[in-house]
Structure formats: C-alpha cells, structure tokens
Amino acid sequence: VIVVGAAAALELCAPAAPVLPLAGVRVGLVGTPAFTERLARRLEALGAAAVPCMTARVRPLPPQPGWERLADGRSCWVVLTSRNGVGCFFDALAAARIDVRRLHACRFAAIGPATAEALAQRGITADLCPEQATGAELARALCAAAGLGEEILLFRAAESSPEMRGILTAQGFSVREYTLYKTEYAAASPNAEADYLAFASAGGVRAWFSACGAAPKGAVCVCIGPVTARALAQQTGAPFLTAEDISAEGVAECILRAHRHKKAQEE
Structure with missing residues (x-):
C-alpha cells in the first residue's frame, strides 16, 4: 500500500475503544x-x-379467602409493593375468576415508580405513589389520601415488614392483608x-x-x-x-x- 500526499498525514488505525468508568470492577x-x-x-x-x-x-401462593371484597363495589385502596407483586396480583385475579372491570371502586397505590410502571403495563395508572419508595412513606401517604371508612387492602410478600400495617392501624384504618407470594x-x-x-x-x-x-x-x-x-x-x-x-x-x-x-x- 502506497499513500501519497496529504492522505499520508491521516491516522489510518482504528480508534481505541473508550475506557468505561467501571472497567475491571x-x-x-x-x-x-x-x-x-x-x-x-x-x-x-x-x-x-x-x-x-x-x-x-x-413462588406465587394461591388466592386467600376474601378476594371477592375487591369486586363488591365498595370503595377501597389496593396497595402493591413490588413489580413481582403486581404480576402475582393479576395472576391471582385470573385464578379467582375476578373480571378486572369489577374493580371500578378500587384505587391503587404503588410503593414506587417501578411498581407504578408495572401497574401501567397492565392498563392501570397508580392513584398514589410516594416520593420515597418505602413502606413507611407509602403508609403515611395513604393516611393522608384515604377517606374515612375506606378499607385498605395490602397485597404483598409473605416476608414483608409489619411496619406499614402498624402505621395504618395506629391511625384507625381498617386493613386487610393478603399474601401474594413467597421469595425463596x-x-x-x-x-x-x-x-x-x-x-x-x-x-x-x-x-x-x-x-x-x-x-x-x-x-x-x-x-x-x-x-x-x-x-x-x-x-x-x-x-x-x-x-x-x-x-x-x-x-x-x-x-x-x-x-x-x-x-x-x-x-
């Protein structure tokens, strides 16, 4: 290969790959x-x-007794605390043969943006999502948003902390808890x-x-x-x-x- 003229000044080698900030970590x-x-x-x-x-x-768990509460037309809050919980919730709805259109009286609370995004993928926009994705912050937001007499239904993992339920019951709210899955x-x-x-x-x-x-x-x-x-x-x-x-x-x-x-x- 013979290079003549101004082309001889050009760098003909392939550029070095950039060093990424976490290379070697x-x-x-x-x-x-x-x-x-x-x-x-x-x-x-x-x-x-x-x-x-x-x-x-x-590991999803079978629907517990009481799921019919979701479809009885009374106002309530459905509280979901993880992406996994959203998937298990809708799978359990199907297993219990509950048509999602019967949840018209339910409002949905998500613990954080990832859970809210998973809900949105199911066609439901979260009515409540706290700025900080913790159970305590979600409980405090529910205390401010829920109306007098509105029941709060917690759908979450078997190993979930009791903190959220404790905050809600201390403020006088009626809380039901349903175990959706167990993490192994x-x-x-x-x-x-x-x-x-x-x-x-x-x-x-x-x-x-x-x-x-x-x-x-x-x-x-x-x-x-x-x-x-x-x-x-x-x-x-x-x-x-x-x-x-x-x-x-x-x-x-x-x-x-x-x-x-x-x-x-x-x-």
Whole structure:
C-alpha cells in the first residue's frame, strides 16, 4: 500500500475503544431476576462485570379467602409493593375468576415508580405513589389520601415488614392483608470474587448472611434503600453504601460514585 500526499498525514488505525468508568470492577448481585437483570444491564453498560451471587425465586401462593371484597363495589385502596407483586396480583385475579372491570371502586397505590410502571403495563395508572419508595412513606401517604371508612387492602410478600400495617392501624384504618407470594433464595456463586455486593431487599440480606455468614472478602456491600440498610446494619459492623434512589439505576449510580471516589484517592 502506497499513500501519497496529504492522505499520508491521516491516522489510518482504528480508534481505541473508550475506557468505561467501571472497567475491571466486579459486582455481585443478590435479588430476584426482575431486579438483577436491570442492574446487570446498567452495570455492564458502565464496563463492570455483573455476577449473580444469590438468586431469588418468586413462588406465587394461591388466592386467600376474601378476594371477592375487591369486586363488591365498595370503595377501597389496593396497595402493591413490588413489580413481582403486581404480576402475582393479576395472576391471582385470573385464578379467582375476578373480571378486572369489577374493580371500578378500587384505587391503587404503588410503593414506587417501578411498581407504578408495572401497574401501567397492565392498563392501570397508580392513584398514589410516594416520593420515597418505602413502606413507611407509602403508609403515611395513604393516611393522608384515604377517606374515612375506606378499607385498605395490602397485597404483598409473605416476608414483608409489619411496619406499614402498624402505621395504618395506629391511625384507625381498617386493613386487610393478603399474601401474594413467597421469595425463596438460593446461592448461585457465593464464593465469587467481587468488589461490591449489591442487595435488593432486606430479605436478601438476611438470606445471604444466613447462608454465607459474611460478604466476599474485600467486597463493599451496597443497599438499594434504607430498609435494606437497616437489615444489613443488624448483620455486620463493616461500612457499606446505600443508594440515594431506590432503584436498580440508583444502585449502579451509587457504585459508580464510590468507585470514582476510590480512584481519586488512589491517584
């Protein structure tokens, strides 16, 4: 190949691939596929390697007695606290042979934007969604929004915290609780090397420490929010991180900030 004239000054090599901000970082994941798959996509886009360390399987439970309350025409609040819960709720409606059009008197509350999005995909816009995606914030928002005599129906996981129900009953609301599913955890790669270990729930924290006893050596734990952080603080005295935004994107951003801070200190 002979290059003549001004073309000889051109760079003919392929440009170097950009160095992504989390290149070389390994992040262990603990949670259900609905969470870990979203987080893995975000982390891998930033250059990190996402490693499932403990997976959670959602086992739907059969509808409990009392589901006919939803379709009796009396005003009530239907409260859903996860994307998984939304899926199980509509599956249970079908199993109980309840036509969704009979829920015209129900108003829907979602614990956060991910749950509200899952509801929207089913054709229902959440009537209530608190700014912070925690059970306590949702309970306080319900106390302000629910009318006198409106019953509140909680649809959630078997292992859910009693905090939300406690706040509502303390304010005099009538609350019914229905168990939609049980979350079952299984170790995938408990001995994997990781720089960070991300937890999507308090249940995941308890399951991990029950099975493994400690985080991988050298790994910094990252919690999706304050409820998960409280559960982790009960298990370890080691420093850990808590995402500002309760979402997969919030966890990824928390890891990105921590890694940049660590690199700046090393330099």
